[in-house]
Amino acid sequence: MIVAAAIGLVMTLTIAAAQQQPDFSTSYKAGPLFARPGDVLTYTIVAVNTGGAVQNVALTDTLPGGVSFVPDSCTYDDGEGVWSCDPLNPIWEENFSTGKHITTTFAVTVTTSTLRLPLVNHASLWWDDNQEEMAFTTTILSAVPDFTGSYKVKESPPLVETGDLLTYTILAVNTGDPVTGVVMSDTLPAGVAFARCSYTKGDAPTGSSCTPPVLWVEDLTTGTYITTTLVVTVDTSTPQFPLHNCAYLAWDILQEEMCSTTMVNSDVYLPLLLRNHAPFVNGDFEHQLNGWNTGGILRVEAVTGLHPGAPDPSITGIYAARLGGDDSIYPEGEVPISYGALWQTFFVPNISNPEVTIRYRVATHDVVYGTTTHWYFDDFEVAIDQEPWKIDDDSIRNAAGCSQSSPVPSIIDVDSGKLAFCDGNRTGEPTGTEGLYETGWHTVTLRLGPSLRGTNVTLYLANFNRVDHHWNTWTYVDWIRTNW
Secondary structure, three states: OHHHHHHHHHHHHHHHHHOOOOOOOOOEEEOOOEEOOOOEEEEEEEEEOOOOOEEEEEEEEEOOOOEEEOOOOOEEEOOOOEEEOOOOOOOEEEEEOOOOEEEEEEEEEEOOOOOOOEEEEEEEEEEOOEEEEEEEEEEEOOOOOOOOOOEEEEOOOOEEEOOOEEEEEEEEEOOOOOEEEEEEEEOOOOOEEEEEEEEEEOOOOOOEEOOOOEEEEEEEOOOOEEEEEEEEEEOOOOOOOEEEEEEEEEEOOEEEEEEEEEEEEOOOOOOOOOOOOOOOOOOOOOOOOOOOEEEOOOOEEEEOOOOOOOOOOOOOOOOEEEEOOOOOOOOOOOOOOEEEEEEEEEEEOOOOOOEEEEEEEEEEOOOOEOOOOOOEOOEEEEEEOOOHHHOOOHHHHHHOOOOOOOOOOOEEEEOOOEEEEEEOOOOOOOOOOOOOEEOOOEEEEEEEOHHHOOEEEEEEEEEEEOOOOOOOEEEEEEEEEEOO
16 A cells, blocks of 8 residues: 555656646846947847756747848857857757756847837747747937946945035946937935035046036047036934935936935934944835945846846845846946945944844856966955955955855854955856856855944945956845844
Protein backbone atom coordinates (compact mmCIF):
# COMPACT_ATOMS: atom_id res chain seq x y z
CA MET A 1 0.00 0.00 0.00
CA ILE A 2 2.78 2.41 0.91
CA VAL A 3 4.69 1.60 -2.28
CA ALA A 4 1.56 2.04 -4.38
CA ALA A 5 0.82 5.38 -2.72
CA ALA A 6 4.38 6.53 -3.34
CA ILE A 7 4.19 5.53 -6.99
CA GLY A 8 0.89 7.35 -7.30
CA LEU A 9 2.38 10.49 -5.77
CA VAL A 10 5.34 10.38 -8.16
CA MET A 11 3.01 9.94 -11.12
CA THR A 12 0.86 12.86 -9.93
CA LEU A 13 3.89 15.12 -9.55
CA THR A 14 5.23 14.01 -12.95
CA ILE A 15 1.94 14.75 -14.67
CA ALA A 16 1.67 18.12 -12.91
CA ALA A 17 5.19 19.03 -13.98
CA ALA A 18 4.47 17.92 -17.54
CA GLN A 19 1.31 20.04 -17.63
CA GLN A 20 3.01 23.22 -16.41
CA GLN A 21 2.37 25.90 -18.98
CA PRO A 22 5.16 27.98 -20.51
CA ASP A 23 5.35 31.58 -19.31
CA PHE A 24 6.86 34.30 -21.53
CA SER A 25 5.34 37.23 -19.60
CA THR A 26 8.76 38.56 -18.50
CA SER A 27 10.03 38.82 -22.08
CA TYR A 28 10.63 42.34 -23.32
CA LYS A 29 11.80 44.54 -26.17
CA ALA A 30 14.13 47.53 -25.78
CA GLY A 31 15.54 50.29 -27.94
CA PRO A 32 16.30 54.03 -27.92
CA LEU A 33 13.57 56.31 -26.57
CA PHE A 34 14.43 59.14 -28.98
CA ALA A 35 16.12 59.36 -32.38
CA ARG A 36 16.55 61.65 -35.40
CA PRO A 37 15.72 61.13 -39.07
CA GLY A 38 18.54 59.11 -40.60
CA ASP A 39 19.60 57.50 -37.29
CA VAL A 40 20.20 53.76 -37.04
CA LEU A 41 18.14 52.19 -34.23
CA THR A 42 19.14 48.92 -32.61
CA TYR A 43 16.32 46.86 -31.10
CA THR A 44 16.93 44.14 -28.51
CA ILE A 45 14.33 41.43 -27.87
CA VAL A 46 14.80 39.17 -24.83
CA ALA A 47 12.59 36.08 -24.84
CA VAL A 48 12.45 34.36 -21.43
CA ASN A 49 10.48 31.27 -20.43
CA THR A 50 9.82 31.08 -16.69
CA GLY A 51 7.22 28.31 -17.01
CA GLY A 52 7.16 24.78 -18.37
CA ALA A 53 9.10 23.57 -21.40
CA VAL A 54 7.57 24.15 -24.83
CA GLN A 55 8.58 23.39 -28.40
CA ASN A 56 8.40 25.32 -31.66
CA VAL A 57 8.28 28.87 -30.31
CA ALA A 58 8.50 31.45 -33.11
CA LEU A 59 9.55 35.10 -32.91
CA THR A 60 8.02 37.60 -35.32
CA ASP A 61 8.51 41.34 -35.67
CA THR A 62 6.44 43.87 -37.61
CA LEU A 63 8.50 46.93 -38.46
CA PRO A 64 6.69 50.26 -38.22
CA GLY A 65 6.36 52.61 -41.16
CA GLY A 66 9.22 55.09 -41.35
CA VAL A 67 12.10 52.64 -40.95
CA SER A 68 14.02 50.23 -43.17
CA PHE A 69 15.83 47.08 -42.08
CA VAL A 70 19.65 47.19 -42.05
CA PRO A 71 20.87 44.17 -44.07
CA ASP A 72 22.77 41.45 -42.16
CA SER A 73 22.11 43.15 -38.79
CA CYS A 74 19.92 40.41 -37.27
CA THR A 75 21.53 37.94 -34.81
CA TYR A 76 20.29 35.92 -31.87
CA ASP A 77 22.02 34.25 -28.92
CA ASP A 78 20.33 31.09 -27.61
CA GLY A 79 22.99 30.24 -25.04
CA GLU A 80 24.70 27.76 -27.38
CA GLY A 81 25.95 30.26 -29.92
CA VAL A 82 25.24 33.47 -31.80
CA TRP A 83 23.35 32.89 -35.03
CA SER A 84 22.29 34.99 -37.99
CA CYS A 85 18.56 35.46 -38.45
CA ASP A 86 16.17 36.38 -41.22
CA PRO A 87 14.29 39.68 -41.06
CA LEU A 88 11.35 37.91 -42.72
CA ASN A 89 8.89 36.36 -40.27
CA PRO A 90 9.46 34.22 -38.39
CA ILE A 91 12.85 35.53 -37.31
CA TRP A 92 13.61 32.20 -35.64
CA GLU A 93 11.86 29.12 -34.26
CA GLU A 94 13.26 27.43 -31.14
CA ASN A 95 12.43 24.98 -28.35
CA PHE A 96 12.36 26.50 -24.84
CA SER A 97 13.19 24.66 -21.63
CA THR A 98 12.35 26.24 -18.28
CA GLY A 99 14.56 29.27 -17.65
CA LYS A 100 15.91 29.45 -21.20
CA HIS A 101 16.29 32.90 -22.73
CA ILE A 102 17.18 34.08 -26.23
CA THR A 103 18.47 37.57 -26.98
CA THR A 104 17.82 38.91 -30.48
CA THR A 105 19.19 42.15 -31.92
CA PHE A 106 18.72 43.88 -35.25
CA ALA A 107 18.99 47.41 -36.64
CA VAL A 108 16.77 49.69 -38.71
CA THR A 109 17.36 53.08 -40.31
CA VAL A 110 14.89 55.92 -39.74
CA THR A 111 13.79 57.43 -43.05
CA THR A 112 14.69 61.10 -43.48
CA SER A 113 11.04 62.14 -43.88
CA THR A 114 10.03 60.76 -40.48
CA LEU A 115 9.64 63.43 -37.78
CA ARG A 116 7.61 63.65 -34.57
CA LEU A 117 6.20 60.23 -35.37
CA PRO A 118 6.12 57.69 -32.55
CA LEU A 119 7.64 54.58 -34.09
CA VAL A 120 5.92 51.65 -32.37
CA ASN A 121 7.68 48.38 -33.08
CA HIS A 122 5.74 45.19 -32.26
CA ALA A 123 7.36 41.80 -31.69
CA SER A 124 5.48 38.62 -30.77
CA LEU A 125 6.30 35.14 -29.48
CA TRP A 126 4.02 32.39 -30.81
CA TRP A 127 3.54 28.85 -29.50
CA ASP A 128 0.62 26.49 -29.99
CA ASP A 129 -2.37 28.88 -30.05
CA ASN A 130 -0.76 31.44 -27.72
CA GLN A 131 0.94 34.78 -28.24
CA GLU A 132 3.08 37.09 -26.09
CA GLU A 133 3.37 40.57 -27.58
CA MET A 134 6.18 43.04 -26.84
CA ALA A 135 6.22 46.63 -28.04
CA PHE A 136 8.66 49.52 -27.88
CA THR A 137 8.14 53.16 -28.87
CA THR A 138 10.81 55.52 -30.21
CA THR A 139 9.91 59.17 -30.78
CA ILE A 140 11.61 60.87 -33.72
CA LEU A 141 12.80 64.43 -33.08
CA SER A 142 14.75 66.97 -35.11
CA ALA A 143 17.50 66.85 -32.44
CA VAL A 144 18.21 64.68 -29.40
CA PRO A 145 19.85 66.54 -26.52
CA ASP A 146 21.20 64.62 -23.55
CA PHE A 147 20.46 66.13 -20.14
CA THR A 148 21.28 63.02 -18.08
CA GLY A 149 24.44 64.59 -16.65
CA SER A 150 22.40 67.36 -15.01
CA TYR A 151 21.83 67.27 -11.27
CA LYS A 152 20.57 69.19 -8.25
CA VAL A 153 22.31 69.29 -4.87
CA LYS A 154 21.47 70.89 -1.55
CA GLU A 155 24.30 72.84 0.09
CA SER A 156 22.67 73.04 3.52
CA PRO A 157 22.92 70.47 6.35
CA PRO A 158 20.61 67.42 6.26
CA LEU A 159 18.41 68.90 9.03
CA VAL A 160 17.41 72.57 9.00
CA GLU A 161 15.38 74.73 11.37
CA THR A 162 12.54 77.05 10.49
CA GLY A 163 13.87 80.44 9.49
CA ASP A 164 17.07 78.95 8.00
CA LEU A 165 18.20 79.64 4.46
CA LEU A 166 18.20 76.59 2.20
CA THR A 167 20.49 76.75 -0.87
CA TYR A 168 20.12 74.55 -3.96
CA THR A 169 22.68 74.32 -6.76
CA ILE A 170 21.34 73.04 -10.08
CA LEU A 171 23.73 72.10 -12.88
CA ALA A 172 22.15 71.85 -16.34
CA VAL A 173 24.39 70.28 -18.97
CA ASN A 174 23.76 69.05 -22.51
CA THR A 175 26.04 66.35 -23.92
CA GLY A 176 23.81 65.67 -26.94
CA ASP A 177 22.64 67.70 -29.91
CA PRO A 178 22.52 71.49 -29.60
CA VAL A 179 19.00 72.78 -28.94
CA THR A 180 17.32 76.16 -28.45
CA GLY A 181 14.65 77.23 -25.98
CA VAL A 182 15.52 74.87 -23.12
CA VAL A 183 13.40 75.61 -20.04
CA MET A 184 14.56 75.28 -16.43
CA SER A 185 11.69 75.35 -13.93
CA ASP A 186 11.29 74.84 -10.19
CA THR A 187 7.94 75.07 -8.40
CA LEU A 188 8.76 75.67 -4.74
CA PRO A 189 7.05 73.34 -2.25
CA ALA A 190 4.83 74.56 0.54
CA GLY A 191 6.83 75.58 3.61
CA VAL A 192 9.49 77.72 1.93
CA ALA A 193 9.62 81.31 0.68
CA PHE A 194 11.68 82.45 -2.28
CA ALA A 195 14.78 84.44 -1.26
CA ARG A 196 16.98 84.85 -4.36
CA CYS A 197 18.14 83.12 -7.52
CA SER A 198 20.92 83.60 -10.06
CA TYR A 199 22.50 81.56 -12.83
CA THR A 200 25.77 81.50 -14.70
CA LYS A 201 26.23 80.19 -18.24
CA GLY A 202 29.56 78.47 -18.73
CA ASP A 203 32.46 80.10 -16.88
CA ALA A 204 31.06 83.64 -16.98
CA PRO A 205 31.93 85.42 -13.72
CA THR A 206 28.48 86.94 -13.15
CA GLY A 207 25.02 85.39 -13.16
CA SER A 208 21.62 86.52 -14.35
CA SER A 209 18.66 86.74 -11.98
CA CYS A 210 15.84 84.20 -12.02
CA THR A 211 12.48 83.73 -10.31
CA PRO A 212 10.43 80.52 -9.81
CA PRO A 213 8.62 78.74 -11.29
CA VAL A 214 10.34 79.34 -14.67
CA LEU A 215 13.96 80.05 -13.76
CA TRP A 216 15.26 80.61 -17.28
CA VAL A 217 14.89 79.80 -20.98
CA GLU A 218 18.24 79.36 -22.73
CA ASP A 219 19.97 77.65 -25.66
CA LEU A 220 22.18 74.69 -24.78
CA THR A 221 24.78 73.76 -27.37
CA THR A 222 26.77 70.56 -27.02
CA GLY A 223 28.87 70.76 -23.85
CA THR A 224 27.21 73.94 -22.61
CA TYR A 225 26.39 74.05 -18.91
CA ILE A 226 24.41 76.47 -16.77
CA THR A 227 24.77 76.65 -12.99
CA THR A 228 21.75 77.94 -11.09
CA THR A 229 21.81 78.93 -7.41
CA LEU A 230 18.37 78.98 -5.79
CA VAL A 231 17.98 80.16 -2.18
CA VAL A 232 14.79 79.81 -0.13
CA THR A 233 13.82 80.53 3.48
CA VAL A 234 12.21 77.77 5.53
CA ASP A 235 8.82 79.15 6.55
CA THR A 236 8.12 79.54 10.27
CA SER A 237 4.78 77.76 9.85
CA THR A 238 6.43 74.63 8.48
CA PRO A 239 5.80 71.59 10.73
CA GLN A 240 8.41 68.87 11.06
CA PHE A 241 8.31 67.07 7.72
CA PRO A 242 10.55 66.45 4.70
CA LEU A 243 10.74 69.27 2.15
CA HIS A 244 10.86 67.70 -1.30
CA ASN A 245 11.87 70.09 -4.07
CA CYS A 246 12.26 69.20 -7.76
CA ALA A 247 13.67 71.13 -10.70
CA TYR A 248 12.90 70.24 -14.32
CA LEU A 249 15.00 70.73 -17.44
CA ALA A 250 12.79 70.46 -20.53
CA TRP A 251 12.99 70.74 -24.30
CA ASP A 252 10.21 69.63 -26.62
CA ILE A 253 8.90 66.38 -25.07
CA LEU A 254 12.16 65.57 -23.23
CA GLN A 255 12.31 66.31 -19.53
CA GLU A 256 14.98 65.66 -16.89
CA GLU A 257 13.80 65.69 -13.26
CA MET A 258 16.25 66.64 -10.49
CA CYS A 259 15.07 66.42 -6.89
CA SER A 260 16.41 66.98 -3.39
CA THR A 261 14.85 66.34 0.03
CA THR A 262 15.56 68.09 3.34
CA MET A 263 14.28 67.34 6.83
CA VAL A 264 12.88 70.40 8.60
CA ASN A 265 12.73 70.66 12.39
CA SER A 266 10.40 73.37 13.70
CA ASP A 267 9.38 71.81 17.01
CA VAL A 268 9.65 74.01 20.11
CA TYR A 269 11.72 72.39 22.86
CA LEU A 270 12.12 73.33 26.49
CA PRO A 271 15.51 74.81 27.46
CA LEU A 272 18.42 72.37 27.81
CA LEU A 273 16.72 69.74 25.62
CA LEU A 274 18.36 68.66 22.38
CA ARG A 275 16.76 69.96 19.18
CA ASN A 276 18.38 67.59 16.74
CA HIS A 277 16.45 64.35 17.26
CA ALA A 278 15.85 63.77 13.57
CA PRO A 279 13.46 60.84 13.05
CA PHE A 280 14.03 58.10 10.51
CA VAL A 281 11.36 58.49 7.81
CA ASN A 282 9.99 56.82 4.68
CA GLY A 283 11.96 53.59 4.89
CA ASP A 284 9.40 51.82 2.70
CA PHE A 285 9.53 54.60 0.06
CA GLU A 286 5.74 54.74 -0.04
CA HIS A 287 6.16 58.53 -0.15
CA GLN A 288 8.65 58.02 -2.98
CA LEU A 289 11.94 59.77 -2.07
CA ASN A 290 10.57 62.17 0.54
CA GLY A 291 12.90 62.29 3.53
CA TRP A 292 15.94 61.24 1.49
CA ASN A 293 18.76 63.26 -0.03
CA THR A 294 19.97 62.25 -3.50
CA GLY A 295 23.25 62.74 -5.32
CA GLY A 296 25.48 61.60 -8.18
CA ILE A 297 25.03 61.56 -11.94
CA LEU A 298 23.27 58.18 -12.14
CA ARG A 299 19.49 58.22 -11.91
CA VAL A 300 17.93 57.87 -8.46
CA GLU A 301 14.16 57.54 -8.49
CA ALA A 302 11.13 55.82 -7.00
CA VAL A 303 9.77 52.95 -9.10
CA THR A 304 6.70 50.73 -8.92
CA GLY A 305 8.36 47.56 -10.22
CA LEU A 306 11.58 45.94 -11.32
CA HIS A 307 13.17 45.74 -14.77
CA PRO A 308 11.47 43.53 -17.39
CA GLY A 309 12.47 39.92 -17.05
CA ALA A 310 13.39 40.18 -13.38
CA PRO A 311 12.68 37.01 -11.39
CA ASP A 312 10.53 37.46 -8.28
CA PRO A 313 9.50 41.00 -9.29
CA SER A 314 7.51 41.84 -6.16
CA ILE A 315 8.29 44.93 -4.10
CA THR A 316 6.88 45.92 -0.71
CA GLY A 317 3.89 48.20 -1.16
CA ILE A 318 3.69 50.56 -4.13
CA TYR A 319 7.18 52.07 -4.39
CA ALA A 320 10.82 51.06 -4.09
CA ALA A 321 13.92 53.16 -4.75
CA ARG A 322 16.17 52.46 -7.72
CA LEU A 323 19.77 53.69 -7.72
CA GLY A 324 21.18 53.75 -11.24
CA GLY A 325 19.41 53.11 -14.55
CA ASP A 326 18.23 49.80 -15.98
CA ASP A 327 19.04 48.33 -19.40
CA SER A 328 16.23 50.18 -21.17
CA ILE A 329 17.76 53.57 -20.26
CA TYR A 330 21.43 53.24 -21.25
CA PRO A 331 22.35 51.73 -24.66
CA GLU A 332 25.47 49.61 -25.00
CA GLY A 333 28.63 51.71 -24.75
CA GLU A 334 26.81 54.70 -23.26
CA VAL A 335 26.61 53.71 -19.60
CA PRO A 336 27.80 56.69 -17.53
CA ILE A 337 30.63 56.23 -15.06
CA SER A 338 29.53 57.67 -11.74
CA TYR A 339 27.27 56.86 -8.80
CA GLY A 340 23.69 57.37 -7.70
CA ALA A 341 23.13 57.77 -3.97
CA LEU A 342 20.52 58.16 -1.24
CA TRP A 343 21.24 59.30 2.29
CA GLN A 344 19.34 60.30 5.39
CA THR A 345 20.35 61.62 8.81
CA PHE A 346 18.42 60.36 11.83
CA PHE A 347 18.72 60.05 15.60
CA VAL A 348 19.78 56.74 17.18
CA PRO A 349 18.31 56.34 20.69
CA ASN A 350 20.53 55.25 23.53
CA ILE A 351 19.15 51.71 23.79
CA SER A 352 21.00 48.44 24.19
CA ASN A 353 20.87 47.10 20.63
CA PRO A 354 19.77 49.67 18.02
CA GLU A 355 19.56 48.14 14.54
CA VAL A 356 18.93 49.31 10.99
CA THR A 357 17.81 46.63 8.52
CA ILE A 358 18.14 47.17 4.76
CA ARG A 359 16.37 45.15 2.05
CA TYR A 360 17.95 45.47 -1.40
CA ARG A 361 18.74 43.67 -4.64
CA VAL A 362 21.44 44.34 -7.23
CA ALA A 363 21.17 43.78 -11.01
CA THR A 364 24.48 43.95 -12.85
CA HIS A 365 26.46 43.04 -15.95
CA ASP A 366 29.75 43.63 -14.15
CA VAL A 367 31.74 42.27 -11.22
CA VAL A 368 32.40 43.95 -7.87
CA TYR A 369 36.13 43.22 -7.74
CA GLY A 370 38.45 42.08 -10.52
CA THR A 371 40.64 39.28 -9.20
CA THR A 372 43.16 39.75 -12.03
CA THR A 373 43.18 43.56 -12.22
CA HIS A 374 42.64 44.11 -8.47
CA TRP A 375 40.27 46.93 -9.40
CA TYR A 376 36.83 47.68 -8.05
CA PHE A 377 34.21 47.81 -10.78
CA ASP A 378 30.42 48.05 -10.14
CA ASP A 379 28.65 47.53 -6.82
CA PHE A 380 26.16 48.70 -4.18
CA GLU A 381 27.73 50.19 -1.04
CA VAL A 382 26.24 50.98 2.38
CA ALA A 383 27.99 53.16 4.97
CA ILE A 384 27.36 54.99 8.22
CA ASP A 385 28.74 58.55 8.48
CA GLN A 386 31.07 58.02 5.51
CA GLU A 387 30.25 59.09 1.95
CA PRO A 388 31.15 56.06 -0.22
CA TRP A 389 31.90 58.20 -3.29
CA LYS A 390 34.68 59.94 -1.37
CA ILE A 391 36.50 56.70 -0.54
CA ASP A 392 39.60 56.69 -2.76
CA ASP A 393 41.60 54.13 -0.77
CA ASP A 394 40.90 50.51 -1.77
CA SER A 395 42.16 49.32 1.61
CA ILE A 396 38.95 50.71 3.14
CA ARG A 397 36.84 48.54 0.83
CA ASN A 398 39.15 45.60 1.42
CA ALA A 399 38.65 46.00 5.18
CA ALA A 400 34.86 45.93 4.64
CA GLY A 401 35.17 42.59 2.81
CA CYS A 402 34.29 44.04 -0.59
CA SER A 403 36.99 42.08 -2.44
CA GLN A 404 35.79 38.74 -1.06
CA SER A 405 33.69 36.26 -3.04
CA SER A 406 31.73 35.00 -0.03
CA PRO A 407 28.18 36.33 0.54
CA VAL A 408 27.65 39.49 2.57
CA PRO A 409 26.84 38.60 6.22
CA SER A 410 23.22 39.08 7.23
CA ILE A 411 24.29 40.88 10.46
CA ILE A 412 27.15 43.40 10.57
CA ASP A 413 28.40 45.24 13.67
CA VAL A 414 29.07 48.93 13.01
CA ASP A 415 30.82 50.47 16.00
CA SER A 416 31.80 53.77 14.34
CA GLY A 417 31.35 55.69 11.13
CA LYS A 418 32.59 53.50 8.27
CA LEU A 419 31.79 51.57 5.10
CA ALA A 420 29.65 48.64 6.25
CA PHE A 421 29.51 46.42 3.15
CA CYS A 422 29.52 46.17 -0.67
CA ASP A 423 27.41 43.81 -2.76
CA GLY A 424 26.77 42.83 -6.36
CA ASN A 425 28.31 40.06 -8.45
CA ARG A 426 31.10 38.97 -6.11
CA THR A 427 32.05 35.88 -8.14
CA GLY A 428 31.62 37.07 -11.76
CA GLU A 429 33.92 37.25 -14.74
CA PRO A 430 36.69 39.88 -14.26
CA THR A 431 35.74 41.53 -17.56
CA GLY A 432 31.96 41.62 -17.07
CA THR A 433 29.32 39.74 -19.04
CA GLU A 434 26.42 40.34 -21.40
CA GLY A 435 24.28 38.12 -19.18
CA LEU A 436 22.47 39.91 -16.36
CA TYR A 437 23.39 38.83 -12.82
CA GLU A 438 20.67 39.20 -10.15
CA THR A 439 21.36 38.96 -6.43
CA GLY A 440 17.66 38.65 -5.60
CA TRP A 441 16.31 40.35 -2.50
CA HIS A 442 18.87 40.40 0.34
CA THR A 443 18.42 41.67 3.89
CA VAL A 444 21.33 42.98 5.96
CA THR A 445 21.02 44.28 9.54
CA LEU A 446 23.48 46.86 10.86
CA ARG A 447 24.00 46.69 14.63
CA LEU A 448 24.97 50.17 15.78
CA GLY A 449 27.63 50.27 18.49
CA PRO A 450 27.74 52.39 21.71
CA SER A 451 29.60 55.30 20.08
CA LEU A 452 26.70 55.81 17.64
CA ARG A 453 23.93 55.74 20.24
CA GLY A 454 22.34 58.94 21.46
CA THR A 455 23.58 60.79 18.35
CA ASN A 456 22.49 61.67 14.84
CA VAL A 457 24.00 59.37 12.19
CA THR A 458 23.78 59.42 8.42
CA LEU A 459 23.00 56.26 6.45
CA TYR A 460 24.48 56.30 2.93
CA LEU A 461 23.37 54.02 0.08
CA ALA A 462 25.27 54.26 -3.23
CA ASN A 463 25.24 52.40 -6.55
CA PHE A 464 28.45 52.61 -8.61
CA ASN A 465 29.29 52.19 -12.31
CA ARG A 466 33.07 52.31 -12.64
CA VAL A 467 35.95 51.91 -15.14
CA ASP A 468 34.12 51.44 -18.49
CA HIS A 469 30.99 52.55 -20.34
CA HIS A 470 29.86 49.07 -21.42
CA TRP A 471 28.58 47.33 -18.30
CA ASN A 472 25.66 48.62 -16.29
CA THR A 473 24.67 48.05 -12.65
CA TRP A 474 21.65 49.24 -10.71
CA THR A 475 20.20 48.59 -7.25
CA TYR A 476 16.69 48.46 -5.80
CA VAL A 477 16.18 49.35 -2.14
CA ASP A 478 12.96 48.76 -0.21
CA TRP A 479 11.69 48.39 3.33
CA ILE A 480 14.53 49.94 5.38
CA ARG A 481 13.52 49.83 9.04
CA THR A 482 14.81 50.42 12.54
CA ASN A 483 14.04 48.48 15.72
CA TRP A 484 13.08 51.52 17.80
